[in-house]
Amino acid sequence: MTDTLLVRQDALDQIRLRSAPDAALQSGQVRARIGPFALTANNITYAAFGDAMHYWDFFPSGEAGWGVVPVWGFASVVQSTHPGVAVGERLYGYFPMADQVVLQPERLRPDGFADAAPHRAALHAVYNRYTRCAADPFYTAGSEDLQALLRPLFTTSWLIDDFLADNGFFGAGTVLLSSASSKTAYGTAFHLAQRPGIQVLGLTSAANVGFCESLGCYSRVLAYDALEELAADTACVYVDFAGNAGLRQRIHTQLPQLRYSCSVGGTHVEQLGGAKDLPGPRPTLFFAPAQIKKRSEDWGADGLQQRLLAAWTAFAARVGDPADPWLRPRHHHGAQAAQEAYRAVLAGRGDPREGHMLALFTAGAAPSGTRPPPAAAA
Known part of the structure; x- marks a missing residue:
C-alpha cells in the first residue's frame, strides 16, 4: 500500500491520509521509499501558490479539490525496472508527502537523472531533477537533516541575494525582510550581511524578535507593530516572505522611497492577498529558476555549482555549529505525527530553532510491498 497525505486545495488546514494499492511498475520505472523529508514554511508557500505556480501539478492526487504538497528530502530505491538505477541508491529531490514514489528516470548521469513522467514534461526542470547522493558534492550522510531542511531554501535565499546584487539593489542601501525568523529569510x-554597505532589517512577530537578533545577521530587527520606527525616507528594497497583504500595504504606504518590492513566499496564509492599487513599485514575484538560468548562462553550470557549494558550506557550518546551532532537527514518524507537524507549521506555531523532519512510515519500517534498501545505503 502507498500512503499519501492529501491537503484540501481551498482549505489548507484540512489534511487527511489516503492509503491505496501500489501501482505496478512499468518498464524503466523505479519505486523509492521516501524519508526523511523536510516540512517548512516553504512547503506552505507551495500549497498557497499551488494553482498559480503549478505546484499541485507535480504529484496529481486524482481527487478533485485535493492536492499533494511537494516536499524536499531523501528517498532510497527499493524496486527498479531501469537498468541504470540500482536498488539501494539514495536520492535527493522533490517528492510528494507520501511514503513512496514511482519515478521514470531519463537523461541519466553519474550525479542524477530527470523524471520523465509525462505529466511533468511541461513543469520546470529544476524540480524534476533527482540527485544521486553517491556523486553529490553537497551530500554527507550525517547532514541529511540540514540538507533537507535548508538546501532548497538556501538556494532560493542565495539567489535572492545574488539577484538583488546583480541589480545594484535597485539603488537602495537597505533591504527589509518580512517573516525574518523563517529559514529562507535568515x-x-x-548572505546580505556580507555585502558592504547594505543594511539588513528583519520584520517578525514580537515573540521572535529575540531569536532573530541572536542570529547576528540582521542589522536591526523590528516587530511588525513597530514598523513606524523605520524612517520614512529610507531607500529600501522589500523582500516579502510573509505574503501578508496588510503588511505589504503598510510598507508600500509608509516607505515612499521603496525602490523594489520582491514577493517570495506566503508564510502568513490566512492574510494572503492581492497587490492591486499599491503605491510605489508593483510587487514582483521572485522565481528562483529564472535566476538559475541567467547565472548558468553567465558562469556556466560548473561555475554556478562551485559558487553554490562554497556558499552552502559556509552557511551549513554556521547553522549547524554544535556550540550555537541556529537549527535543531526534530523527527516525526508515522502519518498521525506528520499531520500534526503539518498543522503546526501551517499555523506558524513552534520554536524557530526547530526543523521538522517527517517520514510517513514508522522508524525502521519500509512501505508494504517493497523491500528495504541495504543498511549501508540507508
Missing part, C-alpha cells in the same frame, strides 16, 4: 540575511 538565509537571505546571512
Whole structure:
C-alpha cells in the first residue's frame, strides 16, 4: 500500500491520509521509499501558490479539490525496472508527502537523472531533477537533516541575494525582510550581511524578535507593530516572505522611497492577498529558476555549482555549529505525527530553532510491498 497525505486545495488546514494499492511498475520505472523529508514554511508557500505556480501539478492526487504538497528530502530505491538505477541508491529531490514514489528516470548521469513522467514534461526542470547522493558534492550522510531542511531554501535565499546584487539593489542601501525568523529569510540575511554597505532589517512577530537578533545577521530587527520606527525616507528594497497583504500595504504606504518590492513566499496564509492599487513599485514575484538560468548562462553550470557549494558550506557550518546551532532537527514518524507537524507549521506555531523532519512510515519500517534498501545505503 502507498500512503499519501492529501491537503484540501481551498482549505489548507484540512489534511487527511489516503492509503491505496501500489501501482505496478512499468518498464524503466523505479519505486523509492521516501524519508526523511523536510516540512517548512516553504512547503506552505507551495500549497498557497499551488494553482498559480503549478505546484499541485507535480504529484496529481486524482481527487478533485485535493492536492499533494511537494516536499524536499531523501528517498532510497527499493524496486527498479531501469537498468541504470540500482536498488539501494539514495536520492535527493522533490517528492510528494507520501511514503513512496514511482519515478521514470531519463537523461541519466553519474550525479542524477530527470523524471520523465509525462505529466511533468511541461513543469520546470529544476524540480524534476533527482540527485544521486553517491556523486553529490553537497551530500554527507550525517547532514541529511540540514540538507533537507535548508538546501532548497538556501538556494532560493542565495539567489535572492545574488539577484538583488546583480541589480545594484535597485539603488537602495537597505533591504527589509518580512517573516525574518523563517529559514529562507535568515538565509537571505546571512548572505546580505556580507555585502558592504547594505543594511539588513528583519520584520517578525514580537515573540521572535529575540531569536532573530541572536542570529547576528540582521542589522536591526523590528516587530511588525513597530514598523513606524523605520524612517520614512529610507531607500529600501522589500523582500516579502510573509505574503501578508496588510503588511505589504503598510510598507508600500509608509516607505515612499521603496525602490523594489520582491514577493517570495506566503508564510502568513490566512492574510494572503492581492497587490492591486499599491503605491510605489508593483510587487514582483521572485522565481528562483529564472535566476538559475541567467547565472548558468553567465558562469556556466560548473561555475554556478562551485559558487553554490562554497556558499552552502559556509552557511551549513554556521547553522549547524554544535556550540550555537541556529537549527535543531526534530523527527516525526508515522502519518498521525506528520499531520500534526503539518498543522503546526501551517499555523506558524513552534520554536524557530526547530526543523521538522517527517517520514510517513514508522522508524525502521519500509512501505508494504517493497523491500528495504541495504543498511549501508540507508
